[in-house]
Amino acid sequence: xxxxxxxxxxxxxxxxxxxxxDSADGVKQWAISNRDVIQPIKQVFNELVVAIxxxxxxxxxxxxxxxxxxxxxxxxxxxxxxxxxxALTCLGLLSPDAWGLAMTTLAIVIAAVVVCFVxxxxxxxxxxxxxxxxxxxxxxxxTMQTIPAFVYLVPVVMLVGIGNVSGVIVTIIFALPPLIRLxxxxxxxxxxxxxxxxxxxxxxPRQILFKVExxxxxxxxxxxxxxxxxxxxxxxxxxxxxxxxxxxxxVLRAMGRLDAGKAIVGGLGIVILAIVLDRISQxxxxxxxxxxxxxxxxxxxxxxxxxxxxxxxxxxPPAAQATAKPET
Amino acid sequence: MTKETDEAVIRCDGVWKIFGGRADQAxxxxxxxxLSKEETRDQYDCxxxxxxxxxxxxxxxxxxxxxxxxxxxxxxxxxxxRLIEPTAGAIYIEGRNINEMSQKDLRQLRAEKIGMVFQSxxxxxxxxxxxNVAFSQEVRGHSVKxxxxxxxxxxxxxxxxxxxxxxxxxxxxxxxxxxxxxxxxAADPSILLMDEPFSALDPLIRRQLQDTFMALSAxxxxxxxxxxxxxxxxxxxxxxxxxxxxxxxxxxxxxxxIVTNPADDYVADFVAGISKLELVSAGKxxxxxxxxxxxxxxxxxxxxxxxxxxxxxxxLLNLSIATQHPIVVKIDGRPLGVVTKNAxxxxxxxxxxxxxxxx
Ligand SMILES: Nc1ncnc2c1ncn2[C@@H]1O[C@H](COP(=O)(O)OP(=O)(O)O)[C@@H](O)[C@H]1O
Ligand SMILES: [Mg+2]
Numbered sequence: 001x002x003x004x005x006x007x008x009x010x011x012x013x014x015x016x017x018x019x020x021x022d023s024a025d026g027v028k029q030w031a032i033s034n035r036d037v038i039q040p041i042k043q044v045f046n047e048l049v050v051a052i053x054x055x056x057x058x059x060x061x062x063x064x065x066x067x068x069x070x071x072x073x074x075x076x077x078x079x080x081x082x083x084x085x086x087a088l089t090c091l092g093l094l095s096p097d098a099w100g101l102a103m104t105t106l107a108i109v110i111a112a113v114v115v116c117f118v119x120x121x122x123x124x125x126x127x128x129x130x131x132x133x134x135x136x137x138x139x140x141x142x143t144m145q146t147i148p149a150f151v152y153l154v155p156v157v158m159l160v161g162i163g164n165v166s167g168v169i170v171t172i173i174f175a176l177p178p179l180i181r182l183x184x185x186x187x188x189x190x191x192x193x194x195x196x197x198x199x200x201x202x203x204x205p206r207q208i209l210f211k212v213e214x215x216x217x218x219x220x221x222x223x224x225x226x227x228x229x230x231x232x233x234x235x236x237x238x239x240x241x242x243x244x245x246x247x248x249x250x251v252l253r254a255m256g257r258l259d260a261g262k263a264i265v266g267g268l269g270i271v272i273l274a275i276v277l278d279r280i281s282q283x284x285x286x287x288x289x290x291x292x293x294x295x296x297x298x299x300x301x302x303x304x305x306x307x308x309x310x311x312x313x314x315x316x317p318p319a320a321q322a323t324a325k326p327e328t
Numbered sequence: 329m330t331k332e333t334d335e336a337v338i339r340c341d342g343v344w345k346i347f348g349g350r351a352d353q354a355x356x357x358x359x360x361x362x363l364s365k366e367e368t369r370d371q372y373d374c375x376x377x378x379x380x381x382x383x384x385x386x387x388x389x390x391x392x393x394x395x396x397x398x399x400x401x402x403x404x405x406x407x408x409x410r411l412i413e414p415t416a417g418a419i420y421i422e423g424r425n426i427n428e429m430s431q432k433d434l435r436q437l438r439a440e441k442i443g444m445v446f447q448s449x450x451x452x453x454x455x456x457x458x459x460n461v462a463f464s465q466e467v468r469g470h471s472v473k474x475x476x477x478x479x480x481x482x483x484x485x486x487x488x489x490x491x492x493x494x495x496x497x498x499x500x501x502x503x504x505x506x507x508x509x510x511x512x513x514a515a516d517p518s519i520l521l522m523d524e525p526f527s528a529l530d531p532l533i534r535r536q537l538q539d540t541f542m543a544l545s546a547x548x549x550x551x552x553x554x555x556x557x558x559x560x561x562x563x564x565x566x567x568x569x570x571x572x573x574x575x576x577x578x579x580x581x582x583x584x585x586i587v588t589n590p591a592d593d594y595v596a597d598f599v600a601g602i603s604k605l606e607l608v609s610a611g612k613x614x615x616x617x618x619x620x621x622x623x624x625x626x627x628x629x630x631x632x633x634x635x636x637x638x639x640x641x642x643x644l645l646n647l648s649i650a651t652q653h654p655i656v657v658k659i660d661g662r663p664l665g666v667v668t669k670n671a672x673x674x675x676x677x678x679x680x681x682x683x684x685x686x687x
Contacts, residue, residue: 197450200409200521201464201511202439204431211467215454 024155031159042165049164053107061092061099068276074300076283084276091272095265098247102269105236105246108164109277112171112232117225120176124183124221125209134184141177149174149238157242167244171235178227186220187213222285229281233274247273336384336420337519337551338391338408343381343417345403345575348374351415365574377403379575381417390545390552392566393577394559394598400575401555402447405523408553409442410434421519439464443512443550447524449504451496457483457507458492464515475514482514483507485544502533509541513548520552527557538564559598563587563607571595583607587678604676610644611637613675614657614665629663632656637664641675648672 007015031038056064065088073081092099127134152173156166190213198212214221236248250266253259297303346354346368354372357363358379365376377400385391395401406412407419410426418425421441426434443464451460458479459466465475483492486506496504505525512520525541526534542565545552556562562569563583570580571594579591587607590596614637621627633647633655644667647655654668667675 191450193446193448193450194452196411197444197446198452198463198467200411200438200442200444201467202435202437203463203467204435207467211463212452216452 027155028158038160042160042163045165045168046163049107049111049168052110053104056103056107057100064103065089065092068280070301072276072280072283074296074302075280076286077300080279080283083279087272087276091269091276094269094272098265098269101245101247101250101266102273105233105248105270105273108167108171108236108239108244108246109229109232109273111164112168112175112235113225113229115168116172116176116179116228116232119172120179120224120228121183121221124180124224125187127180127184128187128213137180141180144173145177149235153238153242162243164244166242167239170239170242171232174235175228175231178231179221179224182224182227183217183221186217186224189220190216219285222281226278226281226285229277230274233270233277236270335386337387337422338385338553339420340381340383340404340407341418341420343378343404343407343419344415345377345400345407345412346374346415347377348372350374355415376400376575378407378414381575381577383570383577383580385551385553387551388549389567390554390565392554392556392562392569393572394556394562394569395572397557399572401557401572402523403575404572405521405553405555408519408521409438409444436468439468440515441517442519442521443515443517444521445505445508445512445523445525447527449496449501449508449528451504451507451511453496456493456495457488457499457510460496460507461492461510461514463511468515478516479510479514482510485513486510486540500533502529502537505529505537506540509537509544513544513550518551520550520554522552522554524555524557526561534561541565559602563602571598584609584612588612600678604678605642605645606640608641608675609637610635610639610641610655610657610667611665613641613671614667615671616665617656617663620666620668627666629656634658635667641672644672645676 059067065085068088069081069085072084091102123137127137149170153170156169156173160166160169194216195208195212198208203211236244236246237251238248240246240248240252247266247269250269251263254262254266297306344355344358346358348354350372351374354363354368354374354376357372358368358376363371368374368376379400381404383391393401393404403412407414408421410419410429414427418427420426421437426437429437452463455463458476461482462475462479465478480492483489486509488503488506488510491499491503496507499507505528508525512522526537529537538561554562554565556565566583568580568582569586570577571586571591572578573594579586579595581589584607586595587599587602587604590599631651632653633651635644635647635655635657637657637659644655648667648669654666655672656663657665657667
């Protein structure tokens with residue numbers, strides 16, 4: 001503003017400097033002066049991520065593969081279990097260390113998705129209940145999804161330094177929005193006459209949320225979780241730039257060395273992991289109606305085990321047998 | 329508390345409901361200048377849902393509100409358990425003004441005193457029949473054992489035994505509405521609110537559910553507010569009927585009152601197609617003996633068929649077929665009035681007034 005006299009109407013912007021870049025730089029100063037506060041918090045979270053990583057890597061690959069196949073069977077049925085089994089075998093065969101790298105990446109994704117869920121679900125519920133909040137939140141979410149990751153990479157690194165924690169934070173910024181959006185959408189989409197009935201029978205707002213809205217919005221919310229998982233995976237290469245290990249780091253290093261073979265191993269590994277996580281989380285998102293109203297423990301390996309070991313208690317017959325007879 | 333409020337389980341006192349952002353201004357304008365529904369919409373961007381509705385439902389009574397769709401029936405019934413707040417007026421349940429109740433008391437009232445049945449059924453698709461029926465007791469925190477026992481009793485009374493562990497989408501429409509009915513009576517409330525409960529069902533099933541409901545109702549003696557757009561249904565079910573038009577209760581009375589003395593052309597149009605045979609009684613169409621004798625001279629009534637004032641036109645018709653004589657209406661053997669063939673025909677056609685109804 002000080003060069004008022006040289007203000008040029010034809011090119012006004014070159015002579016005006018509001019100092020946005022400078023004030024953003026101030027964040028750095030703030031971060032440096034608050035290092036003592038930030039570092040211990042960072043330490044705790046880092047240890048958590050490392051703990052997930054080491055425990056995933058501690059399980060022998062064969063056992064882990066069987067476990068993941070069983071989870072897929074439980075969540076999404078036997079067909080998906082076969083796909084998951086084949087995909088994971090391919091992943092392991094890609095290269096001798098592909099499995100370990102994939103587990104490290106999985107650890108980061110799990111950490112990011114858990115934090116997204118913890119933050120995203122309450123925000124999504126608030127957005128569903130409050131139109132003003134939703135209106136204010138929408139541009140923020142748009143920004144989070146569209147702003148190039150490199151823009152917030154630098155400030156995040158300045159705040160907390162490189163490493164797993166920054167990697168998780170960067171991933172959350174990108175992967176959180178769909179969970180919030182779909183939670184809100186799911187709750188808003190619940191049949192209003194069912195909510196009215198719950199109110200008419202004396203349910204409190206809290207009971208309506210937990211007994212009616214959340215259960216009915218679950219398929220939509222799980223679709224949001226699925227989106228969040230996918231977006232988290234798509235961030236692993238960028239996260240590896242701030243020293244996050246795993247498959248993304250392989251791709252990054254291969255790019256640096258123009259090593260096509262390594263790049264393919266890393267890239268295919270990410271794709272296979274994506275397929276596996278997508279199928280499992282989509283299976284969980286099926287509504288009870290699509291599954292013929294069986295509880296999750298009535299099907300899959302758990303159901304099988306229960307039927308074989310448990311006492312002979314009758315289970316709910318499958319929907320096919322229970323089709324309503326027409327009223328006489 | 330006065331005697332009337334003791335008697336009236338539900339009482340609406342000048343209830344107005346105007347939807348829209350400027351409801352209060354619109355209310356003033358409507359009350360002072362008598363704006364019509366369309367004028368209110370154009371000038372204030374508000375919709376008048378209910379216009380000055382006052383009525384009482386007595387203990388054990390079935391009170392029907394009949395009106396075309398959009399006349400404000402659903403809006404009015406939702407005031408009774410305060411799902412909607414009135415713009416003006418008050419609603420009393422057993423003498424208590426529910427608009428002054430705390431949210432906590434209100435929830436207790438809804439769960440324990442008032443059962444509601446919806447046209448859309450509004451069952452919870454993720455809950456079994458049993459869990460749906462037990463819902464109001466569940467939110468009150470009753471034990472599983474207790475609420476399931478009550479729910480099973482309700483399921484039994486709507487003849488759905490064996491279906492309790494099914495989900496709503498495994499049931500036919502008629503059965504779903506039975507579940508809706510069971511859910512409403514499970515906590516044994518003293519009041520039932522029914523918003524076009526059978527309208528979405530096809531005629532045969534509707535008839536069955538009406539029968540089930542009337543049998544239950546006779547047994548349970550619940551005070552019922554029943555909404556319908558079908559006058560036949562209102563007459564079949566209701567002890568008293570209110571006719572609603574554009575948010576206004578234009579006439580309240582017994583089915584016989586409404587059919588024989590419609591308050592205006594609108595009601596008259598409605599009742600024109602209704603058969604009077606079962607509804608209208610001899611007392612309504614007879615001519616007093618004195619006036620008959622003035623007209624026709626002293627009558628020798630030996631051999632004339634005899635009827636009681638309460639007997640329906642249907643009965644009179646049967647008596648009349650067997651003879652040429654008019655029918656004499658008697659109480660305790662004393663002749664009260666005479667029904668001539670012409671009067672009977674006019675009564676069936678709906679012109680009871682011409683003959684001069686007895687006092
Ligand atoms: N929430 C609402 N907001 C605005 N107008 C409404 C609302 N609910 C009902 N109305 C209007 O009030 C009138 C009465 O509706 P309703 O009570 O549903 O009629 P009915 O049940 O007799 O068919 C209609 O004109 C309807 O459009
Ligand atoms: Mg309605």
